[in-house]
Amino acid sequence: MRLSVLVLFVYFVVPAAGSFGFNTTVDDVKRLRARANSSNYDKWIRPLKNQSNVLEVTLGLTLYSVIDFDQTKQALSTSVQLRVYWQDELLAWEKEDYGGIEGLLFAQDDIWKPDLYLNNSYHSFTGFGSDDLAVWVTSDGNVSWYPIQVLESQCSIYTYNFPYDNQTCSLFFESANYPESQLKLLSEGEDGLQLAYKRNNEWAITSTYTVEHEPGAVEFKLELQRRWGYYQYNLVAPIILVSLLCPFVFLVPVESGERSGFASLLFLTFCVFQSNIGVIIPKNANGASFTSRFLFGMMAFTGLIVFISLVEIRLHREKEWVRNSSFLKTADVSMGITIFVAIIVWIICLQTI
The missing domain is CATH 1.20.58.390 (Neurotransmitter-gated ion-channel transmembrane domain)
Known part of the structure; x- marks a missing residue:
């Protein structure tokens, strides 16, 4: 009987207390959230204690669907989710000072975030995310941001083999304002572009790959084959x-x-x-x-x-x-x-x- 109680405790009680300590109170959460709005934190300053260092931002992408491929406009419309990770040294905290909190959600507009933009956007681009979107921050300052977006990008059409043609389209991301000496975009590697793909009736994705460009840009490439x-x-x-x-x-x-x-x-x-x-x-x-x-x-x-x-x-x-x-x-x-x-x-x- 005691062994059964211990097993239930390990499997249910311990995971439930994963991000909050046993003595965490509402005041602890409020105090921690207030740090982002305090005078000691400025979301316009890169979150590094040594401002001469380069801030590395890791970028990945999940493709959900190809919504439309307007061939006359040469514009590709896709539904994607970005996976963005970086280290915020100015927002890190000691768990013991905040009731053992290991991680907390912050509004994306309350903290510093990379100024990513789609370089080959078909229309003018206004930025990622929304006011309702949150970022996850751990006690050691690791930040995870997952904005979902519908992107419309330029894609040059090569029509010689029409209708048995293949097209290569890309999503090219870089920083809007920071030079490479201050911010560097890195890819997640081989898993940088993942597919949670909903079938398109006109185009099939045959392959995907990621390319890191200098200075500090990441390009996700899609190989599309027309369903002929x-x-x-x-x-x-x-x-x-x-x-x-x-x-x-x-x-x-x-x-x-x-x-x-x-x-x-x-x-x-x-x-x-x-x-x-x-x-x-x-x-x-x-x-x-x-x-x-x-x-x-x-x-x-x-x-x-x-x-x-x-x-x-x-x-x-x-x-x-x-x-x-x-x-x-x-x-x-x-x-x-x-x-x-x-x-x-x-x-x-x-x-x-």
Whole structure:
């Protein structure tokens, strides 16, 4: 029986008293919180007793979700939580003087905190956290700050492999005012960027890594891969099928008068595809996509077919021998296939540009 009571005491009573001593009173907590607002503490002064030293701030990030990736604006919107740690020597206390308190919450605006900002923010940035957010401070001065924020950052788009493309985006943090000689940002290391990720329907995160820059900046990089299933069946497959119809324009008899109409319809179809891609891909993207180049080539090809068809109709109406020429009938298909193959080879050569 005594052993059971002892076990219950160790597992429940001792953890409950973890941050407060057994003799902690409300007055002890109030006195400790008042230290941040006393004349001896100034939140505008770096929390170092020796102001010539460099204050090290460790930075980590937890990514919750990719909210949106506006490709036309080249802006990435993410939901994140920062993990910020530093040593506040001016706020440390002796536990015995405050009823054994080992740690306490302070309002984030009552104590010094690093002036972090997102260097590659898409919009103007106003700072992290809110008035209701608190920081956790231990008796030895270790401070932990966990602001949750929705960030909108710039992300350059590389569209050559669209829609099978990968994009690299980053969140670049540094101090707004302090030079490296006064404040240095450090990464948590390999675990600097953690994922508590909610699946995005358009983009998948393939890898993450952290880079420390000099002077005193930390960059979190995200490798994003487009989920191409939608584009595969609604864009790529229709383009290929319509392209395969092009040589068969020359199978339509000249005397029917439908050959130029069929060719014109194919030309307009490729124009619509090109217009749809133009809406998705930003105007200032780094180079044209292979899909756009292919469509441009097919537009040129179908435009050439329209021209040839109109010339043939003109000849057919003016000269009777054209209609009876067996050579022209057999040459139509071979000419169309030859031109089609030449255009495809020309488009493939664009990959080397």
